[in-house]
Amino acid sequence: SQQGEEDPQALSIQEGENATMNCSYKTSINNLQWYRQNSGRGLVHLILIRSNEREKHSGRLRVTLDTSKKSSSLLITASRAADTASYFCATDRNNDMRFGAGTRLTVKP
Amino acid sequence: SQTIHQWPATLVQPVGSPLSLECTVEGTSNPNLYWYRQAAGRGLQLLFYSVGIGQISSEVPQNLSASRPQDRQFILSSKKLLLSDSGFYLCAWSAGLAGVGTQYFGPGTRLLVL
Numbered sequence: 001s002q003q004g005e006e007d008p009q010a011l012s013i014q015e016g017e018n019a020t021m022n023c024s025y026k027t028s029i030n031n032l033q034w035y036r037q038n039s040g041r042g043l044v045h046l047i048l049i050r051s052n053e054r055e056k057h058s059g060r061l062r063v064t065l066d067t068s069k070k071s072s073s074l075l076i077t078a079s080r081a082a083d084t085a086s087y088f089c090a091t092d093r094n095n096d097m098r099f100g101a102g103t104r105l106t107v108k109p
Numbered sequence: 110s111q112t113i114h115q116w117p118a119t120l121v122q123p124v125g126s127p128l129s130l131e132c133t134v135e136g137t138s139n140p141n142l143y144w145y146r147q148a149a150g151r152g153l154q155l156l157f158y159s160v161g162i163g164q165i166s167s168e169v170p171q172n173l174s175a176s177r178p179q180d181r182q183f184i185l186s187s188k189k190l191l192l193s194d195s196g197f198y199l200c201a202w203s204a205g206l207a208g209v210g211t212q213y214f215g216p217g218t219r220l221l222v223l
Contacts, residue, residue, distance in 0.1 A: 003152075033211065042199055042214035043153075088152060090212075097212065099145075101152035 004032070004072075004089040004100035012106040019076040021103040023089030024069075032065055033090045034074050037102070043088065046074075081109040111136035115200050115215035122222050128173075128187040130218050132200030135181065140202040142183040143212065144175055147197040159183060195222045 004023040013019050023032065031050045035043040049056045049065045049072065056063050062075040076083055086102040112135045122128060134140050141160050145153040155168045157175035165175050172191050176184045183200060197219050201212040 031210075035214075040197070040217070040219065042216050043201075043212075045211045045213065048211060092210070098155070099153040104150070 003098040004091045006087070006089055006100045006103040008103060009101070010104040010106070012108065013079055015079060015081055015107055015109050017079055017107075019079050019083070019105055019107070021074045021087050021105070023072045023074070023091075023100060025089075025091045026070060027091075027093060028067075029091045029093045031092045032063075032072050033092065033097075034061075034063060034072075035088045035090060035099075037086045037088065039085070046087075076105075079105075079107045081107050083107045111202075111213065113200060113202055113213055113215040115198075115218055117218060118216065119219045120221070122190050122220065124192055124222055125189050128185070128190050128194070128220070130185040130198055130200075130220075132183040132185075132215055133181055134183075134202045137181070137202070137204065139180060140204060142177060143201040143203070144183065144185050145199040145201065147199060147217075149196075153199065157185070190222045192222050195220055 004025045007022045031048055033048045034046045036046050037043045047058050047063050049063050060077045065072045084107045086104050088099050088102045090097050090099045114133050143158045144156040146156055147153050157167055159165050159177045162177055173187050197217050199217045200215040203210055203212045
C-alpha cells in the first residue's frame with residue numbers, strides 16, 4: 001500500500017543521543033513528509049522531501065529518502081527531553097497523502 | 110497568518126446521541142480541508158476531505174458524515190454515535206492540490222462515547 005510504516009514503533013534514548021526513525025512504503029510517491037505529535041495534540045509539520053531529493057536538513061533534523069528501497073529515515077541529533085513525541089511519516093502520491101502509525105520517541109533527561 | 114480552530118477539545122457522549130464537531134480556518138481562502146481520526150497510539154485515518162464548499166469526499170464507509178457550509182468551515186457529524194466512534198479527531202487544511210504538500214493540523218477533539 002502507499003501508506004508508510006514507521007520503524008521502530010517505540011524508541012527510548014538518553015538526552016544528547018541521536019534518534020533515528022525509519023519509514024517504508026510500497027508504491028511510488030511524489031514526496032514524503034515527517035510530522036511530529038505531542039501527546040494529545042495536533043500534528044506539526046517538520047520537513048518535506050521530494051521524490052527527486054535524497055537528503056534534507058532542518059536544524060537538528062536530517063531526512064533521507066531512498067526511492068529505490070522505498071524508504072526514508074528521520075534523524076534527530078543531540079536529542080532533548082522536549083523532543084519526546086510521536087513522529088509520523090506521510091507519503092504523498094497523486095493528490096493522496098497517507099500517514100503511518102508513527103514512532104513513539106521518549107528522550108530521558 | 111493562518112490558524113485553524115477545533116472545538117470542543119474534549120467531548121463525552123452517550124451511545125446513540127448525535128455529534129457535531131466544528132473546524133474553522135482563518136487567514137486563507139479556498140483551503141482543502143480534512144477530517145482524520147486517530148485511535149489511541151495509532152496513526153491517522155483519513156475520514157473526509159473537501160476541496161470546496163459543498164464538495165465532500167468520503168474515504169471510508171462509516172457512521173459519520175461531513176459538511177462544508179462555508180469556505181473555511183468543516184463540520185463532522187453523526188446522527189447516532191457508536192462506541193467505536195471514540196477517538197481523537199483532527200481537522201487539517203492545506204493549500205493547492207488536495208492531498209499534496211503540507212497539511213496544518215488543528216489541536217484535535219477527543220471524543221469518548223460511553
